[in-house]
Amino acid sequence: MPIAIQDNPVIITISAEERARGVASQATILKAIVAIAEDGLVVLDNAIDLSHIDALNRRMVKEAEDLINRPTTHFNSPGNLSQVPPICADLMFEDVFANPFAAAIIEGMLGPHPEVRYLHGNTAMRGEERQDVHADLAWRHWHWPFGLVVNIMLIEADKTNGSTEVWLGTHRDTTLADHIAPDAGVIKPELLAKRRSVRPPIQPRIPKGGMIIRDLRLWHAGMPNGTDIPRCMMAMVHTPAWLGNKLLLTLPESVQPIIESWKGPVRYCAEYIDDKNFDHLALEFKYDMRGGLPKNERDKWEAKWIGEWGHKF
Incomplete structure (x- = not known):
């Protein structure tokens, strides 16, 4: 009989020396990669100037009140709305x-x-309903990392205000066969019961400004916020250059020189438009990490996948 494991994600506090240099140590990188490989996520603390977090949170909380009343707003579950950061x-x-x-x-x-090809977020308002347990994909996928999402908590999050429920380690052997349907991210209930007996889900406490790096394959679920304070979280999905993803962000021209001045390895894949035509709150909800394919090309992708890799996955 398997023994149930109750544990928490690995949290790595970025040191003052690392902050001063702006460079992660070899030990930090190694510890984080091992945690993602084993658990499916890692949390970085003390990685961001908290004044920047506060500025973003003030704007997102204010804009959430506007979004709630827009008919075009995408809700992940009642009380949990998709929200593009400013x-x-x-x-x-x-x-x-x-x-x-x-x-x-x-x-x-x-x-x-x-490459960053998805820039979004979500805000949990007061509510009582949770999401179904799911993975952030609904297509045939490889069994190695091909997508990592960075979630940034703009306030401290825990069970009281909607910290995400995570099923650590589930990314390691999950396939599309674990989903209730080929075009759905939701995981089969019988598999949840089986997994719970071995390694039950947790709702970890995440500090303000905490950066969660999560494998897209990991099972998780948005949870209700039982407080009157909105819980805002940012999300940036990174995919490898070798994947050949076609999805593009839509960004205003005014931020292009800022993004292009950044010296790090991450690239933002975007089309830049005139600022007067840009409203981040009106952007269409687009999420398709299989390659950003239009709907009329997805059957071709499926056929190619089965022909080239179907016997392995």
């Missing part, structure tokens, strides 16, 4: 959008020049 010159902080410590870890796992 994309403007005065809030494009390099230690948030291209954090050097997270970038070094991501490059170590995905290879040179990892």
Whole structure:
């Protein structure tokens, strides 16, 4: 009979010396990569200037009130809305959008020049409903890292205000067969019961400004916020350059020189438009890490996958 394990994610505190140099130590990179490989996620603390976090949180909380009343807003579950963070010159902080410590870890796992092709977030308002346990993908996928999401908590999060439920280690052997349907991310209930007996889910406490680097394959679920304080979280999905993803961000021209001035390995793959035509709150919810393929090309992808790799995965 398997013995149930109750544990917490690995939290790495970036040292004062690392902060001063702006460079992650070899020990930090190694510890983080091992944690992601084994658990499916790692948390970085003390990696971001908290004044930057506070500035972003103030704006996102204010804008959430606007989003709630827009008919185009995408809700992940009742009370949990998708929310693009503010994309403007005065809030494009390099230690948030291209954090050097997270970038070094991501490059170590995905290879040179990892690409950001999804920039979003979510805000949990007061509510009682949770998400189904799911993985952030609904297509045939490889059994090695091909996508890492960086979530940034803009306030401290725990069970009371909607810290994400995570099922550590589930990324290691999951496949599309674990989902309730080929086009759904939700995991089969019987597999959840089996997994719970071995390694039950947890809702970890994440400090304000904490950076969660998570493998896209990891099972997880958004949880309700039982407080009156909105819980805002940013999300940036990184994919390897070798994947050939076609998905593009839409960003205002005013931030292009800022992004292009960043010296780290992470690249933002975007089309830049005139600022007067840009409203980050009106951006369409787009998420397709298999390659950003339009719907009429997805059958071709499926056929190619089965032909080339179907016998292995």
